[in-house]
Amino acid sequence: MLWVERKGSVMKIAGCLLIGFLLIPAFAWAVGDDYGYSITDYYAATILGTPQNLRPELAGEVPVKTMVLETDLKKPDIFFYDRGLRYTVAFQDRKAPLVFLIAGTGGGSKSAKIAALMANLYHAGFHVIALPSPTFPNFIIDASTTHVPGHLSDDAADLYRVMERIWSQCKESIEVTDFSLAGYSLGGTEAAFVAKLDDERKVFDFRRVLMLNPAVSLFSSVSQLEGLLDRIPGGPRRIGAFYNRVMAKSTDFYRKGDFVAIDDDFLFAAYQAQILNRDEAGGMIAVSFRISSAGMIFASDVMTHGGYVVPKDRELKNSDSLHDYFWTALHLSFLDYFNEYFVPYFQSRHPGLTREGLLDTLSLGSIESYLVSSAKIGVITNEDDFILAPGDLDYLRRVFGPRLKVYPRGGHLGNLEYRDNMAFLIDRLRSSTW
Amino acid sequence: MYSNTIETIFIMVLVLILSGCAARMAILPGEAPPMHTVSEFCDDENVSLTRDPWEGFNRSMYTFNYEADRFVLLPIVDAYEAAVPRFARTGVSNFFANIREVQTFYNCILQAKGKKSLVAFGRFLTNSTIGIGGLFDPATAFGWRRGNEDFDRTLETWGVGTGPYLILPILGPNTVRSAGGLAVDGGVRWAIANAIDPFGGTGASTQIETGITGLETVDLRYRESFRYYDSDYPFEYYMVRYLFSQERELKIIR
Numbered sequence: 096m097l098w099v100e101r102k103g104s105v106m107k108i109a110g111c112l113l114i115g116f117l118l119i120p121a122f123a124w125a126v127g128d129d130y131g132y133s134i135t136d137y138y139a140a141t142i143l144g145t146p147q148n149l150r151p152e153l154a155g156e157v158p159v160k161t162m163v164l165e166t167d168l169k170k171p172d173i174f175f176y177d178r179g180l181r182y183t184v185a186f187q188d189r190k191a192p193l194v195f196l197i198a199g200t201g202g203g204s205k206s207a208k209i210a211a212l213m214a215n216l217y218h219a220g221f222h223v224i225a226l227p228s229p230t231f232p233n234f235i236i237d238a239s240t241t242h243v244p245g246h247l248s249d250d251a252a253d254l255y256r257v258m259e260r261i262w263s264q265c266k267e268s269i270e271v272t273d274f275s276l277a278g279y280s281l282g283g284t285e286a287a288f289v290a291k292l293d294d295e296r297k298v299f300d301f302r303r304v305l306m307l308n309p310a311v312s313l314f315s316s317v318s319q320l321e322g323l324l325d326r327i328p329g330g331p332r333r334i335g336a337f338y339n340r341v342m343a344k345s346t347d348f349y350r351k352g353d354f355v356a357i358d359d360d361f362l363f364a365a366y367q368a369q370i371l372n373r374d375e376a377g378g379m380i381a382v383s384f385r386i387s388s389a390g391m392i393f394a395s396d397v398m399t400h401g402g403y404v405v406p407k408d409r410e411l412k413n414s415d416s417l418h419d420y421f422w423t424a425l426h427l428s429f430l431d432y433f434n435e436y437f438v439p440y441f442q443s444r445h446p447g448l449t450r451e452g453l454l455d456t457l458s459l460g461s462i463e464s465y466l467v468s469s470a471k472i473g474v475i476t477n478e479d480d481f482i483l484a485p486g487d488l489d490y491l492r493r494v495f496g497p498r499l500k501v502y503p504r505g506g507h508l509g510n511l512e513y514r515d516n517m518a519f520l521i522d523r524l525r526s527s528t529w
Numbered sequence: 530m531y532s533n534t535i536e537t538i539f540i541m542v543l544v545l546i547l548s549g550c551a552a553r554m555a556i557l558p559g560e561a562p563p564m565h566t567v568s569e570f571c572d573d574e575n576v577s578l579t580r581d582p583w584e585g586f587n588r589s590m591y592t593f594n595y596e597a598d599r600f601v602l603l604p605i606v607d608a609y610e611a612a613v614p615r616f617a618r619t620g621v622s623n624f625f626a627n628i629r630e631v632q633t634f635y636n637c638i639l640q641a642k643g644k645k646s647l648v649a650f651g652r653f654l655t656n657s658t659i660g661i662g663g664l665f666d667p668a669t670a671f672g673w674r675r676g677n678e679d680f681d682r683t684l685e686t687w688g689v690g691t692g693p694y695l696i697l698p699i700l701g702p703n704t705v706r707s708a709g710g711l712a713v714d715g716g717v718r719w720a721i722a723n724a725i726d727p728f729g730g731t732g733a734s735t736q737i738e739t740g741i742t743g744l745e746t747v748d749l750r751y752r753e754s755f756r757y758y759d760s761d762y763p764f765e766y767y768m769v770r771y772l773f774s775q776e777r778e779l780k781i782i783r
Contacts, residue, residue: 176595176758203761233761336574344777355674357779390762397763398564406560414588419567422766426570435564 107196130503131529132510137479138376139366140509144207147359151500151514157214159185161205164260166237171397180237183209183225184218190270192302193222194524195258197289199280199508200385203227208279211512219521222269225262228282229253230387232394242398244391244441245313247457250289258289259298274299275524279508280482281316283309285457290472291465304444304472308480308508311491312458315484317429323381324428326374331428334382338486341379342372346386377481380507389424392418392432403436459494466494473498473529475520477505498529567617578766579774581694590696591766595757597699602750609747620664621748626675627656627663631721632714636678640686648673680717681710694770699746702773 229250278286283306310316324331630653637646652668692705728734
């Protein structure tokens, strides 16, 4: 579908990255349990998601609207196109419970996972409001107080303020019975911090909070992801060469087959033909993460005049080439960002703060006593989610006990749209107890 | 001594040119360099192979297209979507796609693609007759796949290089060669329309032709879901440029 039309359809940014990470090694399909999600390889699951025939059938359109929360901040020239924080909504025309959604790392409110959750929740009778991730450039520019993303409690405070403002905009037009909250990936971790804040402030008094494939510790999850690049030829410094090789393979495969377009059929054909080995599949996941983090690093650096990749006093114009900043930021790991930019920033604001002290605040452990005692919060994740470090799953079991649901496979969010997962998720949002 | 200095300068310049990116990261006088610069990462292979010597112009045109979309084209497309039912919009799209079969036909001939030119010819005849002047597309249902050919691809077959990347007003991403191709195909179409002069008897052919061109522009924008800056990604320009070249790569074979 992407490539058939003349010029253009091509240019869908989201779709595009796909062509890179479509070609995943095939592993055995049949497994001896009664969980029906069929992709057993966790990298493949992460990249391919849920095959169409395993998703719930949804009839009728979802009235998704993009809204803008205006910010009066004067913006740098280079972000002239940014007219405020963009979020999406799907509202029922009758009284209903409302769910706020928080996107994962680098995701906007129109990302594919958000769109899927929104459609399913809308069909289940919820009002839905979706927010971009605090690591999304639009959020960094418009909604972040510090413009330095990754600080969980600061980001939660920003998210909460945004939710309050959005609610005051929307409350005239919809009738709401009660509020719930859900987030995936980093958004899942942030949801826990937002919930804690809400328990102090009680603006929404969330009835239910769901953390979907969350990170337990931001730093260790990112280390897991970055570690995938150590297994590509030449390591993380050669991501350009690596990407070119993967693209050459996929283009070649496309040319040899009788494909009409880069669509699901092509993806699965490539998967079954084992075009990529496992290291390459993992590498592409890490590269896509790097692409997001490059945007995050650049946006933050410009907003704070941090002098990290852009000269401190440079005022960029929209005709200026950004190529070198792009290339530089792509080659910086999230750990570089953390050590060289993030830590010094917060240390300059809080004298006496140590790196370890800061690190401790960036994990669920820092709000553990709250999580243990708050019955409204639940976690859904997978046995083979590779953003979890060794020991993380045991930690979740210990903290959440019966409020944790672990599926045997699905990688990182690959099974989110599987119909059993979706049904369970909706059921948890509706119910009053776990 | 003197020639030595010249030689040294010459070698330095050569090194800077060859190392490419090391020389580009301009730090302006009085400016503190950032902590990381691109010169640290010159040892990796570049991903984009698109030549873009006019990036400043292209970026400005990219912005121009964004504004043109925002103030002119997209409001018209919105109105078009609100006023015209979906089946009629599809009919309009089919109609213009059918006219483009003529372009595919002669470009296939210029590229010596005999079978494909016959398919285009057959598609045009079928859709113009059974498909009621091109409003419907029964040819696809008969298993004749639409093949888009244009003069850009003809030039490619003839061995003409793409030339630099070029963003055209309204039309968006192109290369110098594809821009030339658009001009030639447009010229041929104008010549054919002039020769046939389908609205000659109406006494208002200029107005009708202008209306048709306008409708085609709206249809073009209506079918294209891309929105400038919609990704909110600061490096969107490079992503679009890369995708544009990838699309061409994939098209080369068929």
